[in-house]
Amino acid sequence: MSVTERRFDAFLSYSFAADRQLAHALQRGLHRLARAWYQARVLRVCRDLSNLPASSDLAGAIRDALVDSRWFVLLASEQSAASSWVRQEVEYWQAEREPETFLIALTSGTIVWDDEANDFDWTRTTALPRQLSGYFRAEPQWVNLGWTREVNHLSLRNDRFRSDVATLAAPVRGLPKDFLDGEDQRLHRSAVRTRRFGTSALVVLLVAVTMLAGVTWQQLTESNRQRDQALSRELAARGAELGDHDPAVAKLLSVAAWRISPTPQAKAGMLRAAARPGVAALSVNSAPVVSVAYALDGRAIAAADTDGKVRFWDTKTYQQIGPPLAAHTPDPQGMIGPVLAFSPDGATLVSSGDDGTIRLWDTASRTQLGEPLRGHTGPVYSVAFSPNGTVLASGSGDNSVRLWDIATRTQVSESFLAHRGPVRSVRFSPDGRWLATGGEDMAVRLWDVGYAADVEKSLCAMVNRTLTRAEWERLIPDAPFHQLCR
Structure with a gap:
């Protein structure tokens, strides 16, 4: 080779x-x-x-x-x-x-x-x-x-x-060895000079590129600023167009306009939106709304219309929850519809209408709880829960007020004629002892209902002891023994 x-x-x-x-x-x-x-x-x-x-x-x-x-x-x-x-x-x-x-x-x-x-x-x-x-x-x-x-x-x-x-x-x-040794040193010095020159050139180039990048960045920033200002003005104008027709969207657009660019138009739009009292428009699109109720936990709103339907809305998204409930028969004259009230824990919604019935609804599943409460012979114009949620009061066009035990779905006591005319409004006092009623006889009356709001607790407090087995068997010999008022 x-x-x-x-x-x-x-x-x-x-x-x-x-x-x-x-x-x-x-x-x-x-x-x-x-x-x-x-x-x-x-x-x-x-x-x-x-x-x-x-x-x-x-x-x-x-x-x-x-x-x-x-x-x-x-x-x-x-x-x-x-x-x-x-x-x-x-x-x-x-x-x-x-x-x-x-x-x-x-x-x-x-x-x-x-x-x-x-x-x-x-x-x-x-x-x-x-x-x-x-x-x-x-x-x-x-x-x-x-x-x-x-x-x-x-x-x-x-x-x-x-x-x-x-x-x-x-x-x-x-x-020769000396030639190689010297040539290596010469080439190394040349490489060092070349490297230094290249480094200097790169530094100059880097400075130039940095300056060019700075100018480009300034131009880009200015272009973005002008674009944001134009978008901000457009959103502010759109929010002003919506106005009171959709106050929630109008307010969101005003905030978006301000965050994108705080232009004078965006500032004016925010001030106008803040002055509007409305927050959201929950459209029913079927019949006049005659009653609304707000859950005490703030998570849901219920509304009833003259068609006898009840709808739920989520207060965070303002979106309707599920289809409407056919709660009561529609009012032929389109004037009266269901009256609504949430229980204190928000788990139950009560509705009443001109069909004389009272219905309880589970707010989570939006299904009816048991059979309707019946007893009134006229339209039920008002309902109210007691503060502890155990008793429901109802006022009717038959001039009477009835108290209902929520747990048993039965009346706590006999109905009483509260007014010389239809009872239009009923409300409990904060402690649940008093019930205020208002009617077409142009009177407001107060009723002591503390004895009915929590009968078992009141009686046990009065007795303040436990019924013994011997006393039970003496009084009720044929019934199994139960300890009471424990």
Whole structure:
């Protein structure tokens, strides 16, 4: 194979355990010595770990690399002298190549030449394999790299290391060592100047780009500001158009306009929206609304119309919850509709209408709870829960007021004629003891209903003791015993 056909200029043979890091540094140094910054490498050096392909036949791969190499560089040490791999590599080179292409770099141990025997003194030489005996015609020159074991990082910027690398590279490249050493320093200075010039140019370019970016950013900011102002004015104008027709959306648009850009139009729009009393328009779109009720927890609103239908709305989204409930029969004249009231816990809604019935609804499922409460002979114009939610009062067109036990769906007591005309309104006092009623007889009356609001509790408080089993069996001998007023 001709010289020009060889893939490698040199082959590094070494002990992996002893000189792995040094071999890597030496390979890198041979690649870069006297190399211009734009060149990839000036020498092609084979180091088994970095150049050999993945193969199951490692010995074959090493042999092929040796065939494709022009020079052999042995990193001599006690470990490499004892390595079977190093011995095989040296043996191949001895058999195929001349001694002038064999270079030695001592990393540890000793090499002693015996002038009289014209061979190494094998009684004192510990760093070379014995098979090199008689291989060299005269004392070979070797490089002592033992000092590198005390250096953590090796590079060509270390003068001593650069000199030793130049010693090995000179015969391989066919150039004087001094030329290579000087050329490397000259090229390094040139590279430093080029790097400094490039750095300065990059700094100038960075400043220019930064200034251009600043101008561009200012232009973009101004463009965005003008766009936001235009959008803000458009939203403010749209909010003004909606006005009282949809106050909730109008107020949201005014806030959006202000947040996008606080233009004078947005500020005026917010002031106009704040002056509007309305918050949301909950459209029924079927019949006149005659009654509304607000749950005490603030989460729902109920409304009833003259068609006898009841609707629920979520107060957070202002969206109707489910379909309307057909609670009562419609008013033929379109004047009277269901009257609504929420229980104190918001779990129950009561509705009453001109059909004389009272209905209880579960607000979560919007389903009717049990059968309607019946008893009034005329329209029920007003309903009200007691503060504890256990009693319901109803006022009717039959001039009467009735009190209902919510738990049992029965009347607490007989109805009483409250007015000399239809009872239009009923309300409990905050403590639940008093009931106020208003009627068409132009009177407001107060009624003591504390005895009926919580009968069991009141009676037990009066007795203030427990009925014993003996007393129970004496009074009611045929009934199972129950402890009362516990």
